[in-house]
Amino acid sequence: MSLPLSQRFWVDSVRRLAPYVPGEQPKIPDLIKLNTNENPFGPSPRVLKAISESLDEQLKLYPDPQSTALRATVADYYRINVDQVFAGNGSDEVLAFVFRAFFSPEKPLVYADITYSFYPVYCGLYGLNSHIVPLDDDLAIDVPALLKIDPTTVSGLILPNPNAPTGRLLDLNTIGQLAAHFSNTAVVIDEAYIDFGGKSAVALIDQYPNLLVTQSLSKSRSLAGLRIGLAMGDAGLIEALHRIKDSFNSYPLDRLAQAGAKAAFEDEDYFQHCCQQIMTMRDQLSQDLQSRGFEVVESAANFVFARHPEHSGAALAAGLREHKVIVRHFDKPRISEYLRISIGNAEQNQALLAALDAVMAK
C-alpha cells in the first residue's frame, strides 16, 4: 500500500476533516429506498424533453457560466430580479459557497444541535467555530433561545426550514423575527424541503438584506440526479456567491442541467400535483405509524421522523434492511431512537408498513 507514504503530501488541515457521509446509494435490486428523501415521482416530462432537445453536438461548447436563462426563470417564478438568484451544482455546493462567503472564523456560527449534518462539515472545512443551540424538548428550533443571543457575538445563523431531519416548520413571521434580530450578520434559511407545505422566505428577501434562502431541485422537483441548487437574496449577497464561484469553478452547471432545471420551473402543474400527492401520503403514513404506536414528529417535509417507545431505532433500521427496506438512522445523541423515513410511492409506503409489522412482531 502506497497510501501512508503519499498522505504526507496532504495539507495538515485535510487530516482533520470529518467529511459528510451521504445516505447510501446501494445497487441492490428490488430495494425499497426510503433513506435519502428522493421524490417517488420522476421529473416532469417537460424536463426530460428539454434535456433531450439540448442533447446535441453543442455539448462541445462551454455552458453559460452564469446560468442566465435558468436564473431568469427562477426570478420570474418568485417575482424577484435575476441578480437576486444564484445557481449552483446542487444545494450542497451552494451552501459550501455560502459558508465561505458570509461566515467568518472570527465569531461562531449559530445552528441547532440536530440539523443538516453537513453544517458542521463545512465548519471543519473553513475552520469556523460553532455556537450550537439545542432543539427544545419537542425537537423544535428553540426560537426564544436564538433571540436571546447577542447578535454582535456571532458570525451568522443557519437553519433548515423545515428542519432536517425532524421535518418541523417555522412560519414566516418567525423567520422575519430572526432576520431582524441577527440584522448585522447573514441569516441563511435552507429550504431544501420547503415545497411540501411551507412558505418560502424568498418573500422576505426584499425586506431583509441579510436574509439568504437556499433551495434544491433534488426533492420537490425530482432532480436529485441532475444536481441543481439555488440561492435567493439581496443582489449584494448573490454577488458574493458569484465571486466565490468564479474563484473556484466558472462553469458549475452543465448545459443539460441548466436546460432541465429551467423546464422544471416551467411546469407548475406537474410540480404542484406531485407535491400535493406526497403531502397526502405523508399525512397518511404518519397516521399509519401512529396507529402502530410510533411517535411521529409533525412534518412539513417529504419524510417523517418517528420513534417507537418499545423498539430501538437501530434495531428497527436493521430489521427493515433485512426486508429490503432502507431508511435513515442517525446514531447520534437525542435522535438515536428515531428513524427518518422518506415518503415513497403508495406501494413503497405499504411495503414499509408491512416490513415494520413483521420486524415488530418478532
Add this chain to the structure above:
Amino acid sequence: MSLPLSQRFWVDSVRRLAPYVPGEQPKIPDLIKLNTNENPFGPSPRVLKAISESLDEQLKLYPDPQSTALRATVADYYRINVDQVFAGNGSDEVLAFVFRAFFSPEKPLVYADITYSFYPVYCGLYGLNSHIVPLDDDLAIDVPALLKIDPTTVSGLILPNPNAPTGRLLDLNTIGQLAAHFSNTAVVIDEAYIDFGGKSAVALIDQYPNLLVTQSLSKSRSLAGLRIGLAMGDAGLIEALHRIKDSFNSYPLDRLAQAGAKAAFEDEDYFQHCCQQIMTMRDQLSQDLQSRGFEVVESAANFVFARHPEHSGAALAAGLREHKVIVRHFDKPRISEYLRISIGNAEQNQALLAALDAVMAK
C-alpha cells in the same frame, strides 16, 4: 441599489478575491468562436447515445457520489487502479480541490509567470503565496530555474503540460526530473491539452507518489458543455481529493455527465480521429500564419499562440471581432502582443485567415 448595504455581510477576504474571468461565451449568430479552445467536432455519437439512455425518470435519484463506473473506465484506459482516479465537475473544480488538499499557505507554491490564469485565483481563494518562475525567452517553462529551487522552501509545483496559453510541451523525462526534485511536495501536471500530441504523465504516477495529473474532457473529448475533470495519482493523493469533495459537495457529477464521460473513454477510434484531425489542422494553421509573417510558438495543444511583428495583438483581436471572429487576447505583461487562437474546423480556420488578411491589409 441595495448592493452597498448587503456587501457588509461579506467575509472580509471575499472583498479581496480577484475571480477568474473565463473567455466570453457570446450569443452572436454566425460568430466564429476561436477563443475558448473548444473542440470543433462534436462529442462521440456514443456519448450522446449513452446520455440519451440515462435520460429517464431515474433522474429523481441521486447519482453515484463516487462516480465509480466512470472512474473504473478511466482506470482501465490508463491501466491504473480505480483508487488512483478522481472525477470532478470540470477540471477547474478538480484543481480547486487540488489547491486545497496539497498546497499549504506556510510556503509558496511554484508556477510560471505565463500559465493558466486560474492558478493565481486559487491562491487568492486559499490565501496561498506564489513563487513565480518566469518562462524563458522562448516562452518555454524554465526547467533549469525550477531545478535550482530548494524544494524544502516551497509547498509544491503546478504547471500545465502543454503549457497554456503558449502550447509548448515538456517531455516525460523532464516531468520525471521535476517530480524527483520536488519529491517532498506535490507536483501537479495539468494536462488539459495533453491529447493533442503530448504523452500523459499518468505513466509516471506509480513511480512518483507526489505526482498528480489532472485532465479535462472539455477539449480533446468535446465535452466542455458537460463539465468533467479528472485527477490521477497515488491512491493517497486521490483520497485527499475525496476528503475535500465530501466536505464540500458529495455529488459533484450528475447522472448524465457520468454516463457521457464514461462513453467518451469507450470510443477510442472517434477520439483518436478527432485529435489527429485537429493536430493536422493546427500544423496547417501554424504554417498559414507564418507565411503571413506571424511568429508562432510551437504548439502541442488545440490552439496556437502567435504574434505579428507589425501588428499589435490588441488591434488584431479587435479587428477580427469586427469580422465576427473572436480569439483570446491577454492584456498582460510579456504576452500582450500575442493572440491565442483555438483550432476550429477547416471552414472556421479559413474564415480566420481571410479575416486576418482583411484586418492586416487596412
